[in-house]
Amino acid sequence: MIKLYEKGAYLLNGTELIEENDEVQAVLNQRLGQAVDKNEAKKGTMAYEILENHNTSGSMDKLKIKFDKLTSHDITFVGIIQTARASGLEKFPIPYVLTNCHNSLCAVGGTINEDDHMFGLSCAKKYGGMYVPPHQAVIHQFAREMLAEGGKMILGSDSHTRYGALGTMAIGEGGPELVKQLLEKTYDINMPGVVGVYLTGKPQIGVGPQDIALAIIGAVFANGYVNNKVMEFIGDGIDNLSVDTRIGIDVMTTETTCLSSIWKTDSKVKEFYDIHKRPEGFKEMAPKSVAYYDGLIYVDLSAVKPMIAMPFHPSNVYTIEELNANLMDILDDVEKRALVSLDNNAVKYTLKDKVRNGKLYVEQGVIAGCAGGGFENICDAADILRGKYIGNDEFSLSVYPASQPVFMELVKNGAVADLMATGATIRTAFCGPCFGAGDVPANNGLSIRHSTRNFPNREGSKITNGQVASVALMDARSIAATAANQGYLTAATDMDVEFKKPKYFFDSSIYENRVYNGLGKADPSVDIKFGPNITDWPAMSNLTDNLVLKVASVIHDPVTTTDELIPSGETSSFRSNPLGLAEFTLSRKDPEYVGRAKQIQLSEKARIAGEDMYAVNKELENVFEVIQKEFAVDPKTTEIGSMIYAVKPGDGSAREQAASCQKVLGGLANVAREYATKRYRSNLINWGMLPFLFDGELPFDLNDYIFVKDIKKAVAEKQEVIKAYVVKDKLVEFDLRLGELTDDEREIILKGCLINYYRG
Structure with a gap:
């Protein structure tokens, strides 16, 4: 179904793949009649061309993109x-x-x-x-x-x-x-690697974009095959995919941890732009006659089966056929994996109670958002469900068209009426189910969703309150097939259905009548409307010569998501209020974190105000006594803050608040073995936080103090190794690293945050 090349690969004329090995140059010479320079061949990708056209640095190694x-x-x-x-x-x-x-x-x-x-x-x-x-x-x-x-x-x-x-x-x-x-x-950014995704064959009837996406995610997430790289989709199989299907696969590439994606375009894409009344937007995109890829994912679309990503990650994938055939064994394994994420005694977690008469029963189905709410997905779901009834037991089905124009066309062609007749409910364009702010299932419920993520809490439960529910990701077609069987897990390929594939007509008047378009028409006389919850960012200090950090949280999970760092759902309403939102930081992972961080922040506030910082934190007096036995350090000029340790933080959402909430609470650093995404590391840097790296047995624990000497000098002078000390009865030395930083990023850290950097 999916093969990962161990090394890179050359693509000739968009069709012929030649895997890199010891004989590759001889093969290329035979095919082309000339030698091929790998560095030149790298310029043959679509990704290289686009990045080159948007780069302002003059160097394709160090990009400055506009x-x-x-x-x-x-x-x-x-x-x-x-x-x-x-x-x-x-x-x-x-x-x-x-x-x-x-x-x-x-x-x-x-x-x-x-x-x-x-x-x-x-x-x-x-x-x-x-x-x-x-x-x-x-x-x-x-x-x-x-x-x-x-x-x-x-x-x-x-x-x-x-x-x-x-x-x-x-x-x-x-x-x-x-x-x-x-x-x-x-x-x-540095020039990213480019990994080819060669699609061949034609999907089986009933297999949708989420199935193909989940199969790819399952193959590449854990091994980091495309981490921070660009995925470039090529191959003859693209011709067998509708544009809606391509879009549905493409949007899920985020879950591989890649940086971005690009596909070759064709007449179907041209038709998409024509339908949407923007023919000038189309450009034919294809690799050059010779292109080199740093890796290659070979996907036989005909071998992809309906998939399911079990809780609590999109990479925890099985075929539905495999799950149904090995139900209790797989559920047992899923429950054991879940214990890593649900490390709280307030919840008792099981999925085995969902097994009824040897079949897996789910309580909810949702087709929604940027992944599931497309026209073709919903039309196919309607075809599967037409004339059937979802039942009057626990199972429910909600459908969210991705836009009003899509909704309008579904009304006109009858798909909405067909779905409503089954007992499904139709909602407006809203992302809520994807991040836990809509269609929250009951405690211990299992929801199957054509949406983007199934991390803990994404469905809206609160583990620290004893509430837990699960999301499994599936394609809209298999969700509809499950709904047709009134909640019993069913693959769409097991259904006998004729897909009508109606043509899509785009009604632009919906946007013309409702969307405010002021592009290029700034009016400085307009007053901004501020609600009482919209507040300014608090003042943030420049980095001092030395730091004292209190370890406010230690997370040993293999991966920590941004949902765990700052929960989604109802907390999203406070994202306009930095102080209000910060109260939720790590609330569903380490509920004591906020109190610990705020306690040490009191000392820093006292230091800045010239007050007695020991009065609010007597521990600090002993900490500085230990430090001063070895180093001449002035507590009055030493910034004091908190830090968290996590093995691999930052998987998932781009939300800056995963970092800014820590900073608002006085957080000054993260320590990690690695960062799950560039996005999260960049967020730390932009909020003036030090993205430390440490690999080995931890020399510190929760509530320990760490002294980092000459940190300002280390950042400014680009020192690779930074000396740090755990403050015990004496100082215990260990090494930290910051990894590669641009000059601007170093300056942002020195200034304390991006705002200070631009203020000068």
Whole structure:
């Protein structure tokens, strides 16, 4: 089904793959009649061409990228604009689109959700942006319909910013990276590796994009095969996929931890742009006659079967056939794996109670968001369910079209009526089920979803309150097949169905009548509307010569997600309030963290105010006594803060708040063996936090103090090894590293955060 090449591969004329080995040059010489230089062949990828066209550094090793467009949603744009305003923003220099698809419920915390929306509209008017009202479109569907263009680049403040199937290289990052673009700075990265994804064959009837995506994720996540690389989709199998199917695969590439994606384009993509009344957006994209890939994923689409990603990660994949055949054994394994994430005695977790008469019963199905809410997914689900009934037991089915134009066409062609007749409910364009803010199942419930993630808490449960539910990811077709069997897990390939595949017609008047388009029309006279929950960032200090850090949390899980660092769901309503949101930091992973961090922060506040810092923390007096036995250190000029240790933090969402909430609470550093994504590490840096690396047996534990000597000098002088000391009865020395940092990133850390850096 899927093969990973051990080394790189050459692609000739878009069709012939030649795996790299000792004889590869002889083979290439025979095929082409000339030698091939690998470095030149690397320039033959689509990714290289796009990055070269957007690079401003003059070096293709060290890129400084300027994007064509930006996009954010309503739990990220407030913080981004507030940061940019504090840094000197006067107008949006490039098209910036503000969508409203995350805080759309307007049901938590009084007026604060709608206040964010009004803030966004007033900023679009003042600074010259576009504003998409709530329930009109999911951020990524709007970008596909209205923003994507062949050969262009889009930066979005959401991790699933992926429009590669339309020929657009899109990257999801934390908010500060968008701030840099708004201030006409650059996105600085090393030239990423490019991994080819060669698709061949034709999918079986009933196999959908989520099945193909989950199969790929299962093959590449754990081994880091595409980590921080660009996935470039090629091969004859692309011709056998509709554009909706390509989009559905593409959006899930985020779950591989890749940096971005790009696909070859064809007449079907051209038709997509024509349908959406933007024919000028199409560009034919293909690798050059010779292209070299740093790795190659070979996918036989005909061998892909309906898949399921069991809790609690998209890479925990099985075929539905395999699961049903080995039900109790697999459930036992899933329960054991889950204990790593559910390390709290407040919950008793099992899935074996879902087995009824030898079959797996689920309580909920959801087809939603940027992954599941597409036109073709919902039409196929309607075909499977037409004339059937989902039953009147626990099982329920909810369907969320990804945009109002998609919803409108589903109404016109009868799919909505067909689905409603089965007992399913149809909702508006909203991302809530994907991050735990809508369709929360009952305690101990199992939900199958065509959405993007199934991390702990993504479904809305609160483990620390004794609540737990599970999400398994599946394709819309198999969800519909399960619904047709009233909740018993069923693969769509087991159903006898004729898919009608109706043509899609795009009604642009929906957006023309409702979307505010102020691109390029900034009006400085407009007053920004601030609700009472929208607050400024607190002041942040420059880095001092030395640091004292208290270990406020230690997490030994193999991977720590951003959902665990700062939970999603109802907490999203507070993302416009840095201090309010910070109260939720690690709340579902380490509920005592906030109290520990705030306690040590009192000492730093006293130090800055010139007050007695020992009065609020008597431990510090002994800490400095131990330090001063070996080093001449002035406590009054030594910054004091907290840090967390995690093995591999930052998997998943791009949310900057996973880092900024720590900083707001006085966090100054993370220590990790590695960082799961570039996004999270960049967020730490942009908020002035030190992204330390340490590999080995930990020399410190929870509540220990760490002294880092001459840290300011180490950052400024690019020292590879940084001396640190655990403060016991005496100092216990160990080594930390920071990894590669750009000059700008070093300066941001020295200044204390991105805002300070731009203020000068």
